[in-house]
Amino acid sequence: MGTLAIIISLMLLMFLAYRGISVLLLAPLMASLAVLLSGDGAFLLPIYTDTFMQALGNYIIQFFPLFLLGALFGQLMADSGAAQSIANGIVDKLGTHHVVLTVVLACAVLTYGGVSLFVVAFAIYPISRELFHRANVPKRLIPASIALGSFTFTMTALPGTPAIQNAIPIPFFETNSFAAPGLGIIAGMIMLVLGTLYIQSRVRKAAAQNEGYGRHTQNEVGNEKPETNTANSSMPLLLALIPLLLVIGLNALFTYGIFPALDLGFIDEAFENVSPDGQTGLWAILIALLSASAWLMITRWRQWQDLKDTVNKGVLGSLLPIFNTASEVGYGAVIASLAGFTIIRDAVLNVSPNNPLISEALAMSVLAGITGSSSGGLSIALQTLGSEYLAMAQEVGIDPELMHRVASLAAGGMDTLPHSGAVITLLAICGLTHRQSYANVAMVTIVLPIGALISVITLGTLFGSF
Template sequence: MSILAIVISLLLLMFLAYRGISVLLLAPLMACLAVLLSGDMAFLLPIYTDTFMRALGNYVIQFFPLFLLGALFGQLMADSGAAQSIANGIVKKLGTHHVVLTVVMACAVLTYGGVSLFVVAFAIYPISRELFRSANVPKRLIPASIALGSFTFTMTALPGTPAIQNAIPIPYFETNSFAAPGLGIIAGLIMLGLGTFYLQSRVNKAASKGEGYGHHTEREVTTGEDDTPTAQMPLSLALIPLVMVIGLNALFTYGVFPAMDLSFISDAFENVSPSGQTGLWAILIALLSASAWLIITRWKHWQDLKATVNQGCLGSLLPIFNTASEVGYGAVIASLAGFAIIRDTVLSASPGNPLISEALAMSVLAGITGSSSGGLSIALETLGSEYLAMAQEAGIDPELMHRVATLAAGGMDTLPHSGAVITLLAICGLTHRQSYANVAIVTIALPVVALISVITLGTLFGSF
């Protein structure tokens, strides 16, 4: 009965999230429903106030600084004109002869540099629209092009990416954001190469059929804030904060922190393990430094710096609490008797290779929640210690476990009910019927190919 309760609550969570109901409300309600259906009605209130809220609070404590600085940096990049300058520079360099590659690379540069994928989608869509129209390429391919550059290899594969998906495994595996760099680059190249090839083949097929941009009632998509044009920023200056994010992250990860004796931290804070935190600290320092650089160097050009900072900070609240609510839901599910059976089944899916079991767990939970960060957080919160123990027993480098976890979470997270997909299609003014099939190919099918490749290479040659 407990297993049935879990399945029913998961299906309802997925269905109602697709219908647009906030996860902030859905997660505790579906957690309570699972408890009720399991016959544990007497423990309903303590499970909510202790199990659910404790897990939610612990997640916020651990990752809120990253959400906060990431959202702030993205808003500063957008309002300073840096994001627009970089996009325009790439368009100027690649031109309109390779519109798919142009859009993909513009999104990739911005997201790998730390700009929120939603900020990137809002910034790149107007440029994509004009590029595709001028080249007479079907508009229905724009969402897949933006998704390939924003939701795939720069989010889960490329070493050092400051995406939250790449940061979540750090404290569980005591790794850093550059975990398994060689395998990450290979996975990234697979997604970029195959994705661009696929979308270009769709462009060529449409051209052979005489299909052009199409007739669309265009509308201005805004963020809901003041959309007064920002001052143009020189491309050379616009690139500096992106380079700072990756460069400072690498400097502190491989240079500064390893050279320091941080044992005094454990002596002063008994619950803090520097080896499990320095990876996060490096990303935070990089984002904070790049944000400060933008504020100082553009001091005379801000239209309303206070509004930009406030908007960036407030923009971090919904994502962090959405994900934290999903983590709370996962903690409640993990406390039910039926979860022990599900856990043992998943952990034993491939006794000889925990990489396969880990990939399965991350993929399923990311698919159910429609969120890579949500699925990854739930899976690691409930199974992270088991996977670390399995990896150590099998002689598998935790860096390989880290990279497989992020890649797996970034595969099934874009099913039709995904909030990221729904938002992207809304920005582009298109429907699932018009564009989702191509989005699914580049954000689900190809990442799964990259995941299988990394598991195979990691199993044969280890982490590199």
């Protein structure tokens, strides 16, 4: 009955989230339902105040700086005109003959540099619409192109990406954002190359059928340009690239150069519960994002129309994403405390006892799919099973960096099922429906990432982490 209670709770969470109800309300309600159905109703209030809220609070304590600085940096990139300049620069170089690759690369450069995928979607969609219309390519392929560049290889695979999906495993495995770089690059290339080839094949098929751009009304969310406080939309391309290079470069410098050269033993002495080995990877990302944000504010000082408004929008923009994810973590903590979860946990851990990579990939994929969120599913899985996976990896001699990379990749596969908030938002921006575009989105964000994940598990099992 306890296992059935968890399944009912998860199915209702997925269904109601698909219907548009906020996870801030759903998470505690569905957690409470699971407790009641499990026969533990007498402990409902203490479970909420102690288990749910403590897990929610701990997650915010650990990751709020990353959400805050990531949202701020994304807003600064958008309002400074840097994001638009980078997108226009790629368009100028590739032209309209390679519209799919142009859109994918524009999104990839921005997201790998730390710009929020939602900011990227709003910035790139108007350019995509114009390019696809001029090239007479079906508009229904725009969401797949944006999703490939934003939701896949730059989010989970490429080493050093500041995406939250690449940062969450750091404290659990004591790694850094460059974990298993070679395998990450291989996975990224699989997604990029095969994804681009797939969308190009859809373009050719549409051309053979004389489909064209299609007839679309002007009443599109994407046409309603979001309010921006653009300092200078004609920002030179080289200047626009500098903050992205700062994020990547400083992250690498502190990860591989500065922190390893420092004697951080004094931190262990001063802070009993802080382990530098598990935190320096996260600290490096924070320093990089903060430095790049400061560079944008200072170097564009005279061009800002209202810097205070941009900063406020960026800071406030971090609150809903982190509280959504933290609520899902709280929900996962409650589920993990129930007796029925023991059966589920043991089943997952025993899928492949001699190769925890397979078990880990399954756990991350299932939870990301149920929650419709890569960061939410990854957080729930690692909060409940992270210590077990680390112990299993150490027992069979698997490098924690490989566990890190597999966890991130797995979380980026099933997270884009139809109820995913990112998918719903992207389709709304483009003014398209699931029926028109979701099949192609699913191919590049689910099927191909799972293929890349399987490749990494196979290579990692045969050759280890590299």
